[in-house]
Amino acid sequence: MVARTLALFIVAALCEIGGAWLVWQGVREHRGLLWVGAGVVALGLYGFAATLQTDGDFGRILAAYGGIFVAGSIAWGMVADGYRPDRFDVAGAAVCLAGMAIIMFAPRGG
Template sequence: MLVYAGAAVAEIAGCFSFWAWLRLDKSVLWIIPGMASLSLFAYLLTFVDTAAAGRAYAAYGGVYIVASILWLWLVENSKPDRWDVTGAIICLVGAAVILLPTRA
């Protein structure tokens, strides 16, 4: 889960750098650390203990959604509502269903 959490923070920060540049009128230089962050995101996902990349990415999706809701709250100072929280929990349960079972 630590790998997924690190990957989520790296991906959200990388994507946010483009958002800041294009939507918040920040300098184009914001994309330099953003690209590094997106590279770190991709690198971190290679450490997920599963034989199939697609399964690692699918399970990561639930973690990404939870991390995005936390980003909304902690970085953008917009408190999640009950629908945000409920959706995030559903997605995290879905990620666990994908990743945790033992496969034959």
């Protein structure tokens, strides 16, 4: 279950972050509507990826995914744009990932 959850979060992050990056490139970097359209499709696929999680609590899934989104956004910026995170970026991302782990994997009674 942990591997499936993390894999789906990674797929969701690639779709959401990648889609937002494509829209950014299409609009801000003047690459055109094809880039924007591809971004819109990827953002739509993100919505489907979240629904495949085994946990049925929408709020929990989206809250936990936020940690993946934060860390994934920093990683995407490093790979795609040459962004160099500082120690506070790294620490913040680590806190977000810890929060994701607590939300998704903490033992719950009843």
